[in-house]
Amino acid sequence: MSDRNSGxxxxxxxxxxxxxxxxxxxxxxxxxxxxxxxxxxVAATATTDxxxxxxxxxxxxxxxxxxxxxxxxxxESGVILWTRLAPxxxxxxxxxxxxxxTDDGFExxxxxxxxxxxxxxxxxxxxxxxxLDGQLEADRFYHYRFVYDGVATRTGRCRTLPAADASxxxxxxxxxxxxxxxxxxYGAYRHLATEAVDFLVHLGDFIYESADGSYTxxxxxxxxxxxxxxxxxxxxxxxxxxxxxxxRIYRGNEHLQRALERHTVIHGWDDHEIGNNxxxxxxAGAPVLPDKDGGEQPETAMEITxxxxxxxxxxxxxxxxxxxxxxxxxxxLRLWRDLQFGxxxxxxxxxxxxxxxxxxxxxxxxxxxxxxxxxxxxxxxxEQKQYFKDWVADSDAVWxxxxxxxxxxxxxxxxxWNQVELFHDSWxxxxxxxxxxxxxxxxxxxxxxxxxxxxxHAALAGYVKGGYxxxxxxxxxDRIGVELMTPAISSVNAADVVDFPGDWxxxxxxxxxxxxxxxxxxxxxxxxxxxxxxxxxxxxxxxVYGVDKDADPRDADRTTLARYRTPDxxxxxxxx
Ligand SMILES: [Fe+2]
Numbered sequence: 001m002s003d004r005n006s007g008x009x010x011x012x013x014x015x016x017x018x019x020x021x022x023x024x025x026x027x028x029x030x031x032x033x034x035x036x037x038x039x040x041x042v043a044a045t046a047t048t049d050x051x052x053x054x055x056x057x058x059x060x061x062x063x064x065x066x067x068x069x070x071x072x073x074x075x076e077s078g079v080i081l082w083t084r085l086a087p088x089x090x091x092x093x094x095x096x097x098x099x100x101x102t103d104d105g106f107e108x109x110x111x112x113x114x115x116x117x118x119x120x121x122x123x124x125x126x127x128x129x130x131x132l133d134g135q136l137e138a139d140r141f142y143h144y145r146f147v148y149d150g151v152a153t154r155t156g157r158c159r160t161l162p163a164a165d166a167s168x169x170x171x172x173x174x175x176x177x178x179x180x181x182x183x184x185x186y187g188a189y190r191h192l193a194t195e196a197v198d199f200l201v202h203l204g205d206f207i208y209e210s211a212d213g214s215y216t217x218x219x220x221x222x223x224x225x226x227x228x229x230x231x232x233x234x235x236x237x238x239x240x241x242x243x244x245x246x247x248r249i250y251r252g253n254e255h256l257q258r259a260l261e262r263h264t265v266i267h268g269w270d271d272h273e274i275g276n277n278x279x280x281x282x283x284a285g286a287p288v289l290p291d292k293d294g295g296e297q298p299e300t301a302m303e304i305t306x307x308x309x310x311x312x313x314x315x316x317x318x319x320x321x322x323x324x325x326x327x328x329x330x331x332x333l334r335l336w337r338d339l340q341f342g343x344x345x346x347x348x349x350x351x352x353x354x355x356x357x358x359x360x361x362x363x364x365x366x367x368x369x370x371x372x373x374x375x376x377x378x379x380x381x382x383e384q385k386q387y388f389k390d391w392v393a394d395s396d397a398v399w400x401x402x403x404x405x406x407x408x409x410x411x412x413x414x415x416x417w418n419q420v421e422l423f424h425d426s427w428x429x430x431x432x433x434x435x436x437x438x439x440x441x442x443x444x445x446x447x448x449x450x451x452x453x454x455x456x457h458a459a460l461a462g463y464v465k466g467g468y469x470x471x472x473x474x475x476x477x478d479r480i481g482v483e484l485m486t487p488a489i490s491s492v493n494a495a496d497v498v499d500f501p502g503d504w505x506x507x508x509x510x511x512x513x514x515x516x517x518x519x520x521x522x523x524x525x526x527x528x529x530x531x532x533x534x535x536x537x538x539x540x541x542x543x544v545y546g547v548d549k550d551a552d553p554r555d556a557d558r559t560t561l562a563r564y565r566t567p568d569x570x571x572x573x574x575x576x
Pocket of ligand 1: 177178179205272455456457491
C-alpha cells in the first residue's frame with residue numbers, strides 16, 4: 001500500500017469494531033451499507049491464556065471451520081488472515097485464538113492473539129478477518145492457524161511484501177480469474193496448491209452470482225454435484241443471504257481451500273461478484289444490474305449491490321479502503337490500490353465495474369455505432385483515473401504492473417469501415433479513455449509496463465501501444481508494454497459454447513484473432529487453467545498452464561500451453 005492511501009487505511013483499521021454509520025444516503029435509497037454492521041478487520045488482542053491455544057489433535061477442523069483459512073492484503077509488515085466458524089460450533093463467551101509462527105509445527109510462534117467472543121457473530125456470518133499489519137517482518141513466509149474450543153484450523157501459509165527499499169532478484173505471481181463453480185471443477189486449484197509462487201493475483205469473478213447455471217456452457221449441464229438453490233429461490237443472487245451462500249459454497253471446495261491455505265492472495269473483482277455486466281448510471285445515481293429482476297430499478301440495484309459488497313467484504317480478505325459512513329455508495333468502497341514489491345515490481349489493482357458507464361451504442365453491436373469513442377465515457381471514473389495516472393507517473397520499479405480486469409487491447413474483426421469490436425464490455429467500449437491512458441503511459445514512459453488481465457475466458461498475449469488508431473486514425477503508435485491474459489479456471493469459454501468442426505483446431509481459431517489484430521502475439525480460446533508471471537531483474541516470463549475443468553481434479557493433469565519472455569527495456573514477446 002502506498003503512502004498516498006496509508007492515512008485513510010490506518011484510520012479505517014483503528015475503527016475495528018464494525019462501525020454502524022449514521023449518515024443518510026443521497027436520494028433516500030434504503031438498505032445501504034451505512035446502515036449495516038459490516039465486517040471489518042479486527043486487531044487481535046494479546047493474551048497470556050495458554051488454554052486458548054491447547055488443541056485436540058484428533059479434532060476435525062472442517063466441522064468447526066468449514067471454509068478453512070485464507071490470507072490477503074499483504075504489506076511489508078503483515079497480512080489479513082481470514083476464517084469462518086460454523087454457526088453451530090460457536091459457544092457464547094468463547095474467544096477465537098490466532099497464532100503465527102515461522103515454522104509449520106508452531107515451535108517458534110511470533111504472534112499470538114485472541115478475537116473476543118462478541119466479534120464472532122451472525123452479523124458477519126461468523127467470518128473473521130484479523131489484520132496483522134505492523135506485526136510481522138518483511139519479505140517472508142509465515143505459518144498461521146486459528147484455534148477455537150480446542151480445535152485448530154488447517155495450517156495456512158502467508159507472505160509479507162518485500163521492504164520498499166529491498167531489491168528482490170525475482171517475484172512470481174499465479175494469476176487467476178473466472179471460476180464458475182457450476183461450469184467446471186477446480187483441477188487448476190489442485191495444481192495451484194503446490195505451485196511455487198510468491199503470491200496469487202485474483203482478477204475477479206471469484207464467484208458467479210448464479211444458482212441455475214445461467215453462465216454455464218449451453219452445450220453441457222451444470223456439473224454433477226454443483227446444483228444448488230439460493231435462499232431467496234431466485235436464479236441470480238438478490239439478497240445478502242444469497243451472496244453469503246455462494247461464498248460459503250465456493251469457499252467450501254477442498255481444492256480451492258488447499259490453494260488458498262498455501263498462498264496469500266491479492267484480490268480484484270469483476271462483474272459477477274455482484275451481477276453480470278453491471279455498470280453505473282450517473283443520471284440515477286445508482287448501479288444497473290442488467291440481468292437481474294428489477295436490476296434496472298435504482299432502489300433494487302442499489303440494494304443488491306450493497307448486499308454483494310457486504311458479502312465481498314466479509315468473505316474476501318482484501319486490503320481496501322471501506323468507509324460505510326460515506327454518504328454515496330461510490331465513495332464507500334475504494335477497491336483501487338497499489339502494492340510495492342521493493343524496487344522490482346510496482347502493482348496497482350483497479351476497479352473497472354463500480355464506476356463504469358453503461359454499454360455504448362445502447363448495447364447494439366452495429367457497424368455504424370461510434371459512441372464507444374465518446375470522450376465523456378469512463379470505465380475508471382474521474383478520481384480513480386487521476387489516481388491511476390499519478391501512480392503510473394510515480395512508478396519507478398523495474399516492472400510497472402497493472403492488475404486489470406478486462407482486455408485493454410482492441411479485439412476486432414473486419415477491416416476499415418467494416419471493422420467491429422467483439423467485446424464492448426472491455427476497453428473497446430471505452431476507446432477514448434483507453435487512448436487517454438495509453439497516451440499518458442507513453443508520455444511518462446515507465447521502464448517496463450505489464451498488464452495482467454482476466455475476464456475473457458481465454459489466454460492471450462500481445463502488445464500494449466500508445467494508441468490503436470481509433471481516436472487519431474492517421475497516427476502511428478509505438479509499443480509501450482505487454483498485456484498478458486490468464487485463462488478462466490472453470491468458466492465457459494469459446495470452445496465450450498461452440499461445437500467446433502474437427503478441422504477448426506486450436507491454432508486455426510486463434511489465427512482468426514491474430515490475423516485481424518496485429519498487436520496480438522498469442523491467443524488460446526480452448527483451454528482452462530491459469531498463468532504464472534515471474535519478474536526478474538532481466539525478464540518477465542509468462543507461462544500459461546492448461547488444466548481440464550471437466551475432469552475430476554484428482555485426475556486433471558497440468559500442461560504447459562505457452563511461454564513468452566519479455567526482456568527488461570524491450571516490449572517484445574519472445575516465445576520460449
Ligand atoms: Fe468471468
